[in-house]
Amino acid sequence: MTTLTKTEDAPAPTGPESFLSVRDLRVQFSTEDGIVKAVDGLSFDVERGKTLGIVGESGSGKSVTNLSILGLHNPRTSSVDGEILLDGQELVTATDKELEQLRGNKMAMIFQDPLTALSPYYTVGRQLSEPFMKHRGASKKEAKDRAIQMLEKVGIPQPKVRFDDYPHQFSGGMRQRAMIAMALMCDPDLLIADEPTTALDVTVQAQILDLLKDLQQEFGSAIIFITHDLGVISNMADDLLVMYAGRAVERGSVKEVLRTPQHPYTWGLLSSMPRLDGDIHEMLTPIPGSPPSLLTPPPGCRFHPRCAFKDEVAGTLCSDTRPPLADGRAAACHLTAEQKQTIFIDKIQPRLR
Amino acid sequence: MSDNLTLPAQQGPTDASTETLLEVQGLTKHFPIYGGFPIKRKVGAVQAVDGVDLTVGVGESVGLVGESGCGKSTTGRLITRLLEPTAGKINYMGQDITHASRRQLAPVRSEIQMIFQDPYSSLNPRQTVGSIIKSPMEVNGIEPEGGQEKKVRELLELVGLNPEHYNRFPHEFSGGQRQRIGVARALALNPKLIVADEPVSALDVSIQAQVVNLLQKVQQELGIAFLFIAHDLAIVRHFSQRVAVMYLGKVVEVGDRDSIYNRPRHPYTHALLSAVPEVAVDDEAGDKERIRLYGDVPSPISPPSGCRFRTRCWKAQDKCASEEPPLLQLSGNRDGHLTACHFPEDPTTEARAEDVVLDPALKALEKDTADDTESKPAKD
Numbered sequence: 001m002t003t004l005t006k007t008e009d010a011p012a013p014t015g016p017e018s019f020l021s022v023r024d025l026r027v028q029f030s031t032e033d034g035i036v037k038a039v040d041g042l043s044f045d046v047e048r049g050k051t052l053g054i055v056g057e058s059g060s061g062k063s064v065t066n067l068s069i070l071g072l073h074n075p076r077t078s079s080v081d082g083e084i085l086l087d088g089q090e091l092v093t094a095t096d097k098e099l100e101q102l103r104g105n106k107m108a109m110i111f112q113d114p115l116t117a118l119s120p121y122y123t124v125g126r127q128l129s130e131p132f133m134k135h136r137g138a139s140k141k142e143a144k145d146r147a148i149q150m151l152e153k154v155g156i157p158q159p160k161v162r163f164d165d166y167p168h169q170f171s172g173g174m175r176q177r178a179m180i181a182m183a184l185m186c187d188p189d190l191l192i193a194d195e196p197t198t199a200l201d202v203t204v205q206a207q208i209l210d211l212l213k214d215l216q217q218e219f220g221s222a223i224i225f226i227t228h229d230l231g232v233i234s235n236m237a238d239d240l241l242v243m244y245a246g247r248a249v250e251r252g253s254v255k256e257v258l259r260t261p262q263h264p265y266t267w268g269l270l271s272s273m274p275r276l277d278g279d280i281h282e283m284l285t286p287i288p289g290s291p292p293s294l295l296t297p298p299p300g301c302r303f304h305p306r307c308a309f310k311d312e313v314a315g316t317l318c319s320d321t322r323p324p325l326a327d328g329r330a331a332a333c334h335l336t337a338e339q340k341q342t343i344f345i346d347k348i349q350p351r352l353r
Numbered sequence: 354m355s356d357n358l359t360l361p362a363q364q365g366p367t368d369a370s371t372e373t374l375l376e377v378q379g380l381t382k383h384f385p386i387y388g389g390f391p392i393k394r395k396v397g398a399v400q401a402v403d404g405v406d407l408t409v410g411v412g413e414s415v416g417l418v419g420e421s422g423c424g425k426s427t428t429g430r431l432i433t434r435l436l437e438p439t440a441g442k443i444n445y446m447g448q449d450i451t452h453a454s455r456r457q458l459a460p461v462r463s464e465i466q467m468i469f470q471d472p473y474s475s476l477n478p479r480q481t482v483g484s485i486i487k488s489p490m491e492v493n494g495i496e497p498e499g500g501q502e503k504k505v506r507e508l509l510e511l512v513g514l515n516p517e518h519y520n521r522f523p524h525e526f527s528g529g530q531r532q533r534i535g536v537a538r539a540l541a542l543n544p545k546l547i548v549a550d551e552p553v554s555a556l557d558v559s560i561q562a563q564v565v566n567l568l569q570k571v572q573q574e575l576g577i578a579f580l581f582i583a584h585d586l587a588i589v590r591h592f593s594q595r596v597a598v599m600y601l602g603k604v605v606e607v608g609d610r611d612s613i614y615n616r617p618r619h620p621y622t623h624a625l626l627s628a629v630p631e632v633a634v635d636d637e638a639g640d641k642e643r644i645r646l647y648g649d650v651p652s653p654i655s656p657p658s659g660c661r662f663r664t665r666c667w668k669a670q671d672k673c674a675s676e677e678p679p680l681l682q683l684s685g686n687r688d689g690h691l692t693a694c695h696f697p698e699d700p701t702t703e704a705r706a707e708d709v710v711l712d713p714a715l716k717a718l719e720k721d722t723a724d725d726t727e728s729k730p731a732k733d
Contacts, residue, residue, distance in 0.1 A: 057557040057558060057559060058557055152714075153714060153717075153718075154714055155647075155712055155713055155714025155715065156714075157713075171648070171649040172649060173648065173649045174648075174649070177714075201420035201421055201584070201649075201650070202420065202584065202586070202625060202628040202629055203420065203624055203625060203628045203646045204420075204649055205628065205630070206627070206628035206630070206645055206646075207645050207646065207647070207712050207715065209630070210645055210712075210715050211712070211714060211715055211718070214715060214718035214719060214722065215718065217718075217722055218718060218721065218722070228557070228558055229558075229630060230558075230632050231629070231630030231631050231632050232630045234630070234631070234632045235630050258632055268559060269558055269559060270632065272558060272559055272561065272562035272563075273558060273562070273587070273632070274562075274565070274587040274588050274590065274591035275587055275631065275632070276586065276587050276590060276614065276626070276629055276631055277631075278587075278591070280590065280591060280610070283566055283569065284562035284565055284566055284591070285562065286559060286560070286561075286562035286563040286566060287559040287562075288563075290527045290528075290529055290530075290557075290559075290560060291557070291559075
């Protein structure tokens with residue numbers, strides 16, 4: 001068991017190794033019913049060539065975060081505050097033109113549903129070539145060669161023939177491969193994968209995940225991998241960020257977070273998932289209740305209405321003070337380090353066997 | 354592996370129940386495709402379900418797993434007779450209901466209920482929860498003790514909802530709560546069999562467990578048999594005593610839970626189990642076999658001849674293309690564990706000497722990295 005004590009005031013890791021750093025990001029949408037605080041004070045770093053997994057339920061703000069990195073929010077309906085530094089360049093205040101230079105070039109995205117992300121009107125080849133011609137000033141011929149080479153790399157049979165096919169002529173798994181090829185056309189330094197395998201079958205998912213992992217080794221891109229599936233993340237990511245209701249609740253390396261989780265929400269997620277080698281006579285332990293509405297999120301710790309351990313914390317700390325999330329390996333929870341450790345060892349660990 | 358003796362055997366319910374509730378033989382559903390102008394003619398058929406054999410015992414829960422398009426949902430709909438089978442036989446408690454008329458079906462329908470995947474589209478938004486749950490009783494003219502309203506309140510309490518919410522509308526509930534309403538509706542007529550078609554796949558992880566626990570409670574306390582259709586192998590394992598694996602409209606392997614998950618014989622079952630992403634809590638995670646298939650499931654409009662899995666199988670030989678493997682009990686398998694394969698795998702899921710990787714792109718990339726590490730060993 002690793003020791004769970006950690007100095008709460010560790011220096012912020014803003015060294016040259018953090019390639020993307022997000023500081024105190026706040027994204028709000030104004031709707032008819034009021035202001036939705038989709039992301040509320042989120043900070044994280046991604047190192048060059050590493051994979052950061054972001055895990056959370058629907059509505060936890062994972063996708064919103066990444067759309068704001070790419071600058072894809074409509075400024076008329078949303079407000080983005082905070083700081084996003086990509087290789088030293090500020091993205092929150094960047095102009096559309098600057099962002100255009102980066103998208104598809106230095107940073108690229110793989111979307112969940114390749115059928116809606118690819119245009120049905122243009123051939124796959126043309127959609128692949130376009131960013132390469134735009135960003136690299138390549139000729140049509142050069143772009144075509146590059147596209148065919150990329151299609152072959154991601155395992156599309158007969159890439160020369162398939163170059164002229166339309167997206168509907170591809171099967172689901174092939175479309176996702178084409179999306180990956182498109183994202184990698186300009187050899188991006190940052191790749192954002194938003195639930196790239198959720199729409200696929202398990203056997204296809206396994207192919208795509210392995211492919212992404214191998215391609216990352218070859219291209220050396222940093223990846224932000226968003227998913228709700230802890231199993232997928234444990235195979236893919238180096239570091240892990242657990243999000244709940246617009247905030248990060250736990251952070252650390254994948255091994256640390258999944259083996260010695262410290263936050264009650266992470267405990268809940270892990271013990272509510274059935275496992276292929278788990279005890280079948282053991283009932284699952286679900287998290288009671290359902291995620292809060294972001295129009296009127298609960299005060300203090302946003303997880304406290306569903307938390308089974310809030311009584312262990314003295315007073316009304318949980319319901320009126322937001323627990324801080326320290327840098328490095330940390331969990332945003334008012335429980336003391338000793339309490340977390342004893343609860344985890346006594347109550348949570350036995351359920352995970 | 355020609356020394357594998359095969360025994361023709363019937364799949365049967367596990368020890369938990371001895372009586373057969375539902376028996377399905379050679380169930381087939383082909384959806385016709387029409388084309389041509391000006392007169393449309395039948396030009397083909399989607400062979401969604403093609404000769405499925407399945408039994409469900411009294412109070413037993415049977416899992417049906419497979420990838421999308423393998424016909425598992427169609428099978429569920431055929432069993433509930435929401436669709437008319439093209440061929441085959443459905444026997445419910447000794448009564449042939451394959452082509453039974455509406456009137457003949459009426460008493461059976463109340464005993465076979467269904468829970469749907471999407472809790473948003475399966476509840477009428479213009480009806481209150483009370484009337485949604487009550488309507489099966491009204492349709493069947495059932496007047497339970499103490500009145501229908503009392504029964505509805507009892508059901509709401511049973512599925513973990515506040516009985517006071519009787520007059521609310523579905524939109525006032527969250528996804529997990531809506532699915533509970535769906536469960537309550539299915540329970541309203543005291544069914545003997547519930548066909549649950551992906552009941553939790555539309556829900557968030559933390560809510561899934563709530564609904565799975567509820568279904569398990571219902572199954573155990575009320576002794577209702579379940580046909581649990583899902584693509585999530587871990588949830589099916591958790592819920593079902595017996596599991597059938599489907600591929601392109603056929604059952605390729607069926608058996609008790611332990612046999613399917615720990616001693617699978619069909620290559621497809623191996624591939625499916627190996628593809629499930631698992632949270633590695635221990636360091637032992639490396640001892641699972643690694644099989645990576647290539648490509649997607651072929652189209653059910655023109656499925657491959659012989660064994661349908663052969664186009665993606667690493668053991669396929671000429672025999673697989675010419676001869677369709679029957680669903681048989683292989684030697685060494687437990688009773689009721691049937692496999693449809695000419696060249697079955699060893700009954701283990703442990704890591705093999707060499708990974709099976711059929712994907713050419715993966716193979717090439719992995720060969721590159723292996724070469725790299727060999728040629729320039731550890732830079733720093």
